[in-house]
Amino acid sequence: MPLAGHLRELRNRLLKATAAIVVATVVAGLFYKQLINFVITPLPGCITADGGGTPPSGRCGLITTTGLLSPFTLALKVSLTAGLIGASPVWLYQLWAFLAPGLHRREKRYGLAFLATGIPLFLAGAALAYATLPTTARVLISFTPDRATSILPVDDFLDLATRMVAVFGLSFELPLLLIMLNLAGILSARRMTSWWRHMIIGVTVFSAIATPSSDPLTMLILAGPITSLYLAACGASLINDRRRARKGTTTLSPDEPSPLPTLHEPDHLR
Structure with a gap:
């Protein structure tokens, strides 16, 4: 396909993906109050039984507006986030349909x-982040x-929840990346397991920096599953390396030189 054809294909895919996001955002906007209530549910002790903003304990108060445009901005932010998530099957398929012909x-x-x-x-990382939000909020409060x-402004808590979901979700992709590198022959299980001390320290430091709440409990909640997934990736890579060795298709170590073929001289040149 010529360059102009690729550009037209990209334009069509972007239009379909954008249309799906817009439709999902509009639908989510019709239920944005229910979505906001779902997001702020993990806040402990900030909402009374009658929905008021004065908690019985007096330790935490929840405010929803700090200006005239704040309610509209909050509704737009929640609706757009829900629209991106709701339309993800469509725009992921459009991305795949654009890349697949070249693979x-x-x-x-x-x-x-x-x-x-x-x-x-x-999704597992996002679910863990949402389950961790009550504990995180309780520790910080x-x-x-x-x-x-x-x-506590609602939009600030929404930003915190969004960052935690993104950080936890993307962190759970680490073992998949390691396994893909192993399947491609770039990274061996032996090399991967030799990094275990550095990986544990790196995961702990990353969890301390990446968690938006910066409390030790949330850091440990994130570091524990990532470390377990890293060990699981090492086990899966070890099984794949053994299977590859049985088939005689082992890959060379990056530090090992590849053997050169032996060239036999013709008899008349000896």
Whole structure:
């Protein structure tokens, strides 16, 4: 296909993906109050039974508006986020449909396997982040002095929840990346397991920096599953290396020189 054809194909795919996101955003906008309530549910002690903003404990107060345009901005942010998530099957398919014609059969198989495994891993990380939000909020609110009340804008908590979901979801993709590198012959299981000390330290440091709340409990909640997934990736890579060795298709170490073929001189040149 010529360059102009690729550009037209890209334009059509972008238009379809954008249309799906717009439709999903409009639909989500009709239910944005329910979506906001779902997001702020993990906040402990900030909402009374009658929905008021004055908690019984006096430690935490929830405010939804800080200006005239704040309610509209909050509704737009929630609707757009929900629209991106709701339309993800459509725009992911459009992305795949644009890239697939340029891939070989083996690359397509790897790509489908990556999507089939990566999406559940991301959802698992997002679910863990949402389950961690009550504990994170409780730990952070506990630093409030006894005679003071924390005023929590909903949009700030929404930003915190979005960052945590993104960080946890993307972090859960680490073992999949390692396995893909092993399947491609770039990284061996032996090399991967030799990094275990550095990986544990790196995962701990990354968890401390990446978690938006910066409390030790959330850091450990993120570092524990990532370390377990890293060990699982090492096990899967070890099984794949043994299978490859039985087939006689082992790959060379990056530090090992490849053997050169032996050239036999013709008899008349000896």
